[in-house]
Amino acid sequence: MQAAAQRTWTPGQRRHIGDLAWGLRYLGRAALWTAADGEVAAWAIAGDSLYAPAGLAGEVIGWLGEPEITVLETEEHLTAALEEAGYVRRDGGPFFLHCAVELDGLPELTVPEGYEIRAVRPDEAGQRAAAHRAAWRPARIGALMVPPADLGAGESSMTTEACQSVMDTWPYRADLDQVAVAPDGSFAAFALGWLDEVNKAGELEPVGTVPGHTRRGLASAVSLASLHAMRAAGATRAVVYPRGDEAYPVARKVYFGLGFEPVARTVTYVRAT
Ligand SMILES: CC(C)(COP(=O)(O)OP(=O)(O)OC[C@H]1O[C@@H](n2cnc3c(N)ncnc32)[C@H](O)[C@@H]1OP(=O)(O)O)[C@@H](O)C(=O)NCCC(=O)NCCS
The missing domain is CATH 3.40.630 (Aminopeptidase)
Structure with missing residues (x-):
């Protein structure tokens, strides 16, 4: 496939x-x-x-x-x-909006004060999974919606084992999996990048910031760190797919701020008969 x-x-x-x-x-x-x-x-x-x-x-x-x-x-x-x-x-x-950016003119990476931005290490699946669950908790996603929506009290299905299996799946590369490490050593934000070497095309999927660390430029910084790593690995452009509708506006603002521009959108077809 x-x-x-x-x-x-x-x-x-x-x-x-x-x-x-x-x-x-x-x-x-x-x-x-x-x-x-x-x-x-x-x-x-x-x-x-x-x-x-x-x-x-x-x-x-x-x-x-x-x-x-x-x-x-x-x-x-x-x-x-x-x-x-x-x-x-x-x-x-x-x-969803399919957005693309050329990797030539990327802004320099500025690291928000107090945080370290670096690639994930092979033995960090547990911590990586915990940050993912915190960022993607349904109640938190619902709170970011406009107007806010009650998405229930569930958890993201990301476990340490699931994260490890992502890390074991081609074409995962740790250098494109960038995290922001908080002063207490926990992961505050993450951006997972993927590289298609044949098409010289990167992709960001997924990106998240743990509640309590938001609006400090961390999602932007980890995304940018992954984009720089993609470029260093040979990519000339990258794509990302934030929601495009008014009910979930925050994600696209992060990517537009990094120079991504919409190139296409998803359309849903409903069976009429
Ligand atoms: C979207 C998300 C990644 C943003 O993380 P963040 O670290 O707060 O983002 P940044 O600080 O880099 O924000 C960059 C810009 O995005 C916009 N933005 C981010 N969060 C926002 C919010 N809650 N409300 C309005 N604008 C917001 C702002 O324009 C912001 O710049 P500013 O703070 O200078 O105004 C975070 O809210 C999150 O993890 N959400 C749940 C998962 C998700 O939606 N991931 C992205 C899916 S494609």
Whole structure:
């Protein structure tokens, strides 16, 4: 699946190889379509995404059979196939902005006072997972929404084992997994970067700051540290996908502040019949 996504990647394609590495632990019902030579020609991940050339799009959509399917607006062969299959574009609701930045003119990294910015070490999956859970706690995400929403008292599913498995998944590289270390030694913010060496394209997924450390420039600093590391590793540009709708505005502000600009958005199609 990663090879297929890598073969055709542009900033206007829904999935980068990093998405597939990060999303592996959420993988539920999924299917592959292979060509005669065994190469993956198309795939579908229920509740997430599909990848298909025009000739297979209808079949992949039929296999998914979900009431709602999300694609990128720029994937016109997929939007056409969805309409052909009886889906209609939903107006309103959440969507993601695909944003890109050229890595040539990156600002210099300024480290917020009192913090250290560095790459994650191989034995730090536990601490890394704890920071992720704190940043992505549903109640906290709900509090950042406009208007605030009650997302319940649950926890993110990120455990030490899950974090270790991300760290063991190609193409994870510790130099792109940057953290801000607080004076007490805990991780206050993180930005996980992924590199597609063939396309010289980086991706940030995910980024977060632990409550209590926000609005100090930490998400910006760790993201920038990862972008600099991507550039040093050969990337010429990078992508990130913050929410684009008014209900969740904070994330995109961080990335716009670093020079990212929107190149596409997701669109959700709903089965009409
Ligand atoms: C979004 C998030 C990463 C921001 O972390 P942070 O360390 O506070 O971000 P920064 O201090 O670097 O903020 C950079 C800019 O983003 C904007 N911003 C960040 N948090 C904001 C908030 N709560 N309200 C309004 N603007 C905000 C501001 O423009 C800010 O610059 P300023 O403080 O100079 O005004 C953090 O709130 C978080 O972890 N949220 C939950 C997970 C998440 O949404 N991750 C990003 C998904 S793509």
